[in-house]
Amino acid sequence: MSTISETSRGLVAERLAEDLRDDILSGRLQPGARLGEVALAERFSVSRGPVRAALNLLSEAGIVTIVPNSGARVRELSRADARALYEVRAALEGEAAMLAASRANGETAARFAALLDQHASEVAAHPEGAYLQGAGDRDFHLVIARMAENPLLLRYLAGELYPQLSLLRVKHRNVTGRGAKALHEHKRIAEAIADGDAEVAGLLMRRHIRNSWTALEAQLSEHVGEGE
Amino acid sequence: MSTISETSRGLVAERLAEDLRDDILSGRLQPGARLGEVALAERFSVSRGPVRAALNLLSEAGIVTIVPNSGARVRELSRADARALYEVRAALEGEAAMLAASRANGETAARFAALLDQHASEVAAHPEGAYLQGAGDRDFHLVIARMAENPLLLRYLAGELYPQLSLLRVKHRNVTGRGAKALHEHKRIAEAIADGDAEVAGLLMRRHIRNSWTALEAQLSEHVGEGE
DNA sequence: GAGGATGAAATTGTCAACAATTAGCGAGAC
DNA sequence: GTCTCGCTAATTGTTGACAATTTCATCCTC
Known part of the structure; x- marks a missing residue:
């Protein structure tokens, strides 16, 4: 189940962020869902480095919350x-x-x-x-x-x-x-x-x-x- | 010349971001100055991983510009x-x-x-x-x-x-x-x-x-x- | 039986080496 | 003399392994 985009241009992290954003905004990943780095890494067949970068990007956009030493989750808006x-x-x-x-x-x-x-x-x-x-x-x-x-x-x-x-x-x-x-x-x-x-x-x-x-x-x- | 803070709490990346922000806002690092990852890494005696994270943080704050495959610089505001x-x-x-x-x-x-x-x-x-x-x-x-x-x-x-x-x-x-x-x-x-x-x-x-x-x-x- | 302390598993943070891309420099052709 | 092509050096992007922290389950004590 490789949800990775076919577009090969650009940085890997940006493609990951794009795909994850789609998953989140379409509701496939619901608010509160854990975004484990290793799980995402092997799902997209990349290393954890780009995954971390992608999660940071989504954290900037405000749709992912990252708590240090605990991990990233899809943001739940109160x-x-x-x-x-x-x-x-x-x-x-x-x-x-x-x-x-x-x-x-x-x-x-x-x-x-x-x-x-x-x-x-x-x-x-x-x-x-x-x-x-x-x-x-x-x-x-x-x-x-x-x-x-x-x-x-x-x-x-x-x-x-x-x-x-x-x-x-x-x-x-x-x-x-x-x-x-x-x-x-x-x-x-x-x-x-x-x-x-x-x-x-x-x-x-x-x-x-x-x-x-x-x-x-x-x-x-x-x-x-x-x-x- | 280790400008690293004495405060040991928190993530390494956040301390780096803090120190770099001080350097930038105080004028020690002028707009347009290159922020090479290896130079920063050995200056703070850490690996390039936290340096990249810190640069991303400062990029969010808008005081550093990162162009892919080229590097980070102190932002020059037009x-x-x-x-x-x-x-x-x-x-x-x-x-x-x-x-x-x-x-x-x-x-x-x-x-x-x-x-x-x-x-x-x-x-x-x-x-x-x-x-x-x-x-x-x-x-x-x-x-x-x-x-x-x-x-x-x-x-x-x-x-x-x-x-x-x-x-x-x-x-x-x-x-x-x-x-x-x-x-x-x-x-x-x-x-x-x-x-x-x-x-x-x-x-x-x-x-x-x-x-x-x-x-x-x-x-x-x-x-x-x-x-x- | 409930609460807290302890330990193990899992996960994140960090590191150092490898691969790929870029920028600059110099040589050569027109 | 100028432009273009190719090469080299440097820098960023990525990878996989190691270290530190957290979390959860279990056991012991009260």
């Missing part, structure tokens, strides 16, 4: 972790929206319109709210993060916060059906960005993230007691 | 990097100020008053503006970051952004004498936090960081052409 995540996300995505607005040009409005039209059809096809967890929502936020033209901001969002959000949804699958509402909020944010209105774009984005957190928190409260 | 840094910092510290305000209690005002009184005397002792680069400014922002009670936010600020800011000041020593003005802004921010006024605290903090960036950018423009 509710406090989730709250902290959404607080930081609100700040960073708000900034991204502001920067995107300041960098908007003539084509921005059309590009957002095309993206959101596609998302609208996805929401129509899955009215029960698949939008929020699917590629649609992530796409929208990623486009804005890239528009900000800030490498550090993009790394934090795409490289750390988004993987952790995906990890959250491994446990609590099918986030509540906020699809239609979220899409509406997306449209307003896109308008503000296309208008070059940084102030409003940032405000709406922060509020949008806060709404998303409120919905998630309500859902977390439903199965109370399960996993601190 | 002006674009500095801009990105301050944009992210404004967002995160603004959020920290808002959260701190929401967590303020009866003792908050007194604690800030004591802190800022001490800073005022430091500014008076060094009117040319040592405050901004000294422990004073960093203290103020650290206190707020801790008040936010958000581990992720604290890690980003204290663990990554602040070391990079220190690295910026290694090259361009003695940031402009904004000490008095910065102290005044700090007072207003502290007041808003003590009042529990999250909205104003966040606004003032974002503006404060933006002012700090404007001052730094002006100074960077003076010696133009030196170091892209």
Whole structure:
């Protein structure tokens, strides 16, 4: 059962990290699962050196916790972790929206319109709210993060916060059906960005993230007691 | 010349990272300096394994750049990097100020008053503006970051952004004498936090960081052409 | 029977040697 | 004289073995 990628370019450690990330975010490796170095090493037919490097990479992304002299495990996010995540996300995505607005040009409005039209059809096809967890929502936020033209901001969002959000949804699958509402909020944010209105774009984005957190928190409260 | 710490607790890699961080942030190792693994290994009398781990740690903190198959160097921050840094910092510290305000209690005002009184005397002792680069400014922002009670936010600020800011000041020593003005802004921010006024605290903090960036950018423009 | 101390197995941390890639240098051809 | 090709030296990437720490099970004591 060799799950190793066929791509041979790049460092071995990076391929391992890629494969492990897929396993974790797809739910094959559940939160709390032990990631023994020797087990991973013989599974991928490499030495423990690259395995350690890969685990460090995933630890940076926040989806693996390493405790010294004890080992690595798939990270389990507590509710406090989730709250902290959404607080930081609100700040960073708000900034991204502001920067995107300041960098908007003539084509921005059309590009957002095309993206959101596609998302609208996805929401129509899955009215029960698949939008929020699917590629649609992530796409929208990623486009804005890239528009900000800030490498550090993009790394934090795409490289750390988004993987952790995906990890959250491994446990609590099918986030509540906020699809239609979220899409509406997306449209307003896109308008503000296309208008070059940084102030409003940032405000709406922060509020949008806060709404998303409120919905998630309500859902977390439903199965109370399960996993601190 | 063994610069290794006397503290024997903890992992070897973490001690190395600590010592190297000191060397970098104190200016003993200047930006762009090569960090060869064998050289570091024999300097600290350890193997290359912990050295690699330590370099990865410092790479996470953003003060070392690692290019595969080529090696590690002390990071050189371009002006674009500095801009990105301050944009992210404004967002995160603004959020920290808002959260701190929401967590303020009866003792908050007194604690800030004591802190800022001490800073005022430091500014008076060094009117040319040592405050901004000294422990004073960093203290103020650290206190707020801790008040936010958000581990992720604290890690980003204290663990990554602040070391990079220190690295910026290694090259361009003695940031402009904004000490008095910065102290005044700090007072207003502290007041808003003590009042529990999250909205104003966040606004003032974002503006404060933006002012700090404007001052730094002006100074960077003076010696133009030196170091892209 | 419950709690704590002891010991063995397993796992992580560290080390030194080997393999592969890269960068620099010099020789040769155009 | 300049450009290109190839070689050498140095450095990083990887490997497998050894050392130290932790954890779990077992046994003894109270």
